[in-house]
Amino acid sequence: PDSVVFTVDAMEQLGDRFEPFLNYLLEGRPQVVVHCEPIYEFYREDSLFDYLAMLYHSGRNYLIGYYSALRALAAKGRIEIIEARRMYYGDLYNEGSSLVVWRPH
DSSP: OOOEEEEESSSGGGTTOOHHHHHHHHHHOOSEEEEEEOOGGGOOTTSHHHHHHHHHHHHTTOOOSHHHHHHHHHHTTSEEEEEEEOOOOOOSSOOOOEEEEEEEO
């Protein structure tokens, strides 16, 4: 309960199979969770660069749906999302690190 969880590009290979880890975090109730991960939901379909990144991201089976799951938990009052933003940092294919900070209630 007095811990902090910090991930950096550690979840990207989970694709849509993040649920066991998310449940582990919820059960462990750390003080705060900080993610620097590729977040599919931050891309915009109306941007060519983002659209291409979405294709690359999905083709590589990178983390997808995690931020949506966090938002659903926040809507139910189970967690608080403290910060969630795009860092606009990456390469020609995708943004490897966006920031999401949250804590369980």
